[in-house]
Amino acid sequence: MNDALKHSTDLNVQLRPWDSFMALYQREMARFMKVIFQTVFTPLINSVLYLMIFGVSLGKSITLDHPVSYLAFLIPGLMMMGVLNNAFQNSSSSIISGKFSGDLEDLKVVPLTSTMILWAMSIAGLTRGLMVGLVTLFVGEAFSYVVDGQLIAIAQPLWLLLFLVIGGLMFSMLGVVVAFFARTMDQLSAVSSFVLVPLIYLGGVFFSMNGLHPFWRTVSRFNPVLYLINGVRYGLLGIADVNIWTASVVSVVFLGVFYILGLRALKVGDYQRW
Amino acid sequence: MTSQNLAPIKIDALVKDYGSLRAVDNVSFEMKPGEIFGLLGPNGAGKTTLISTIMTLEEPTSGSVQVFGHDVTKEPQITKTLTGFVPQELIHHGYFDVEEIMNFHSGYFGLRKNKERIDWLLQKLSLYEHRKKKVKALSGGMKRRLLIAKALVHDPKVLLLDEPTAGGDIELREQLWTFVEELKSQGLSILLTTHYIEEAEQLCARVGILQKGKLRRVGPTRELVKELTKREIGIRLKQEPTSDPTHPMFLRRVGSELIFETPSTMGAGDLLDQLNLDLKQVADLNIREGSLEDALRRVLGDKVATGGAV
Numbered sequence: 001m002n003d004a005l006k007h008s009t010d011l012n013v014q015l016r017p018w019d020s021f022m023a024l025y026q027r028e029m030a031r032f033m034k035v036i037f038q039t040v041f042t043p044l045i046n047s048v049l050y051l052m053i054f055g056v057s058l059g060k061s062i063t064l065d066h067p068v069s070y071l072a073f074l075i076p077g078l079m080m081m082g083v084l085n086n087a088f089q090n091s092s093s094s095i096i097s098g099k100f101s102g103d104l105e106d107l108k109v110v111p112l113t114s115t116m117i118l119w120a121m122s123i124a125g126l127t128r129g130l131m132v133g134l135v136t137l138f139v140g141e142a143f144s145y146v147v148d149g150q151l152i153a154i155a156q157p158l159w160l161l162l163f164l165v166i167g168g169l170m171f172s173m174l175g176v177v178v179a180f181f182a183r184t185m186d187q188l189s190a191v192s193s194f195v196l197v198p199l200i201y202l203g204g205v206f207f208s209m210n211g212l213h214p215f216w217r218t219v220s221r222f223n224p225v226l227y228l229i230n231g232v233r234y235g236l237l238g239i240a241d242v243n244i245w246t247a248s249v250v251s252v253v254f255l256g257v258f259y260i261l262g263l264r265a266l267k268v269g270d271y272q273r274w
Numbered sequence: 275m276t277s278q279n280l281a282p283i284k285i286d287a288l289v290k291d292y293g294s295l296r297a298v299d300n301v302s303f304e305m306k307p308g309e310i311f312g313l314l315g316p317n318g319a320g321k322t323t324l325i326s327t328i329m330t331l332e333e334p335t336s337g338s339v340q341v342f343g344h345d346v347t348k349e350p351q352i353t354k355t356l357t358g359f360v361p362q363e364l365i366h367h368g369y370f371d372v373e374e375i376m377n378f379h380s381g382y383f384g385l386r387k388n389k390e391r392i393d394w395l396l397q398k399l400s401l402y403e404h405r406k407k408k409v410k411a412l413s414g415g416m417k418r419r420l421l422i423a424k425a426l427v428h429d430p431k432v433l434l435l436d437e438p439t440a441g442g443d444i445e446l447r448e449q450l451w452t453f454v455e456e457l458k459s460q461g462l463s464i465l466l467t468t469h470y471i472e473e474a475e476q477l478c479a480r481v482g483i484l485q486k487g488k489l490r491r492v493g494p495t496r497e498l499v500k501e502l503t504k505r506e507i508g509i510r511l512k513q514e515p516t517s518d519p520t521h522p523m524f525l526r527r528v529g530s531e532l533i534f535e536t537p538s539t540m541g542a543g544d545l546l547d548q549l550n551l552d553l554k555q556v557a558d559l560n561i562r563e564g565s566l567e568d569a570l571r572r573v574l575g576d577k578v579a580t581g582g583a584v
Contacts, residue, residue, distance in 0.1 A: 005390065005391055005394045006460060007429060007457060007460035007461055007462050008429055009431065009461045011280070011342055011356065011431060013352045013355045013356060014384070015351055015352070015355065015384060016383075016384025016385075017384070019381060019384040019385070019386050020381065020382050020383065020384050022381065022386065023377075023378055023380075023381020023382050023384075023386055024378075024381075024382065026378070026381070027370075027378045027381075030369075030370070030374065031369050031370075034369050035369075097368060097369075100366075100368075101365060101366040101367055101368050102361075102363055102364070102365040102366065103365045103366070103367050105331060105361065105365075106365070106379065106382070106424075107382075108329070108330065108331055109329045109330070109331065109354060109357075109359045110354055110379070110382035110383060111350075111351040111352075111354045111355050111382070111383060111384070112382055113351065271331070273363065
């Protein structure tokens with residue numbers, strides 16, 4: 001037998017945290033890349049429909065306070081919506097499918113810490129989200145060229161990237177939290193339908209906060225997604241309904257909160273098979 | 275330091291409660307390096323809970339669990355690296371094929387380039403030709419073998435096998451036990467739970483018997499069997515007696531054979547002396563030793579009968 005295959009009785013343990021982390025990240029990536037049409041290209045269809053219906057058809061009758069067309073106004077909102085939805089779905093569906101198949105327990109019996117698991121799942125969710133966001137941007141650019149006769153030049157690339165990354169990480173971590181604490185599939189669906197979808201749709205994807213009744217404008221300020229969407233809008237178009245520094249501080253604070261909740265979920269959450 | 279100097283598993287006054295249910299009740303024992311240790315007991319005895327606590331799937335209510343001197347709650351990354359775990363339930367891994375699963379699992383232990391060992395394990399466990407198949411397409415026996423391959427991918431120093439042959443056919447069991455013996459011969463320590471008591475008797479140098487969370491007995495398998503079981507000696511005389519003997523060890527008559535139940539330490543010659551029989555009068559002698567299953571029945575039966583603690 002090859003010496004490398006013989007059982008070694010040496011007890012010196014060499015931990016390789018980076019390799020452990022990368023293995024889980026690669027697994028999470030491989031999982032959604034196996035069904036790339038479902039995970040990346042299906043959201044593309046949604047974006048095309050939104051741009052056609054709202055951006056092209058209805059957009060002509062909508063006027064904004066901002067010096068951009070409604071079609072252009074819509075593109076960053078759709079980008080962020082794609083990032084948030086897909087980041088959340090990636091981590092939550094990975095955990096839920098692991099609960100069904102029984103392989104979630106694998107993560108508990110290998111030398112991966114909660115921090116490593118959270119970051120690996122979050123960065124994989126972010127990666128998928130960014131892919132969807134990028135595809136949405138390309139489609140949006142094509143629509144802008146055809147309808148408005150010009151391509152959109154990215155106004156603030158670093159701000160754009162910052163808010164996309166924060167949003168993607170935040171919602172991946174939220175997916176971890178919800179999936180670990182969910183006891184049934186219904187509970188996961190309920191959070192998605194009754195909390196996340198309203199937060200995203202009311203976060204200013206389709207409308208400017210300036211057009212709202214003062215009461216609803218105040219209520220909107222408690223929605224963290226509002227700051228993420230406006231941050232991306234500022235990054236892409238240079239316009240926003242909120243101050244960009246306020247948006248970045250609020251977003252970072254929420255990211256911190258979701259990070260702590262994510263770690264807590266991994267420590268006390270349920271790894272057992274459903 | 276090598277795995278031949280320290281106790282692979284040392285459990286000290288371990289208690290695990292689920293609400294008001296005490297699943298593991300003040301259990302203490304330690305494995306010896308390089309041995310196969312069997313954990314036996316009926317369903318619900320606490321075997322899986324105990325193994326889950328070693329693997330940090332469950333947190334102890336009190337007491338401690340050490341793997342080669344490292345506490346599982348204080349140094350979980352080290353204890354997990356030293357341990358290989360084969361769970362009782364099969365896993366499906368919906369998206370991936372066998373080879374991908376092995377690569378990811380190896381990667382979790384920091385071994386992202388481990389092709390040689392993965393191929394060797396897949397060949398050893400007759401999975402190599404199925405390596406490109408999705409796990410969900412494998413038979414139950416293949417899935418079981420994959421669990422074992424995964425548990426060994428990082429060359430652990432102690433292997434925990436929780437009912438590894440449950441539902442498996444004879445071929446799987448024979449193949450697995452041959453492989454386990456091979457690993458043991460190389461110095462791997464193995465903790466095993468199984469419902470196949472005959473297999474435990476053949477494989478395990480020592481066993482512990484759990485019942486309702488309590489460790490009722492622990493010790494070398496042969497000694498426990500000797501201590502807890504009786505020997506049956508069947509004597510067939512050349513001239514068949516007209517009545518049954520009155521000796522206190524006489525158990526029953528089966529045809530022309532007189533069966534006596536004696537302590538395991540008592541020889542057939544001693545019995546013949548006590549019966550004032552000469553070997554020339556004996557047509558046939560039949561000695562049946564007690565088994566681990568008998569010993570297990572004795573321990574669990576006594577417990578049921580007396581309700582007392584050990």
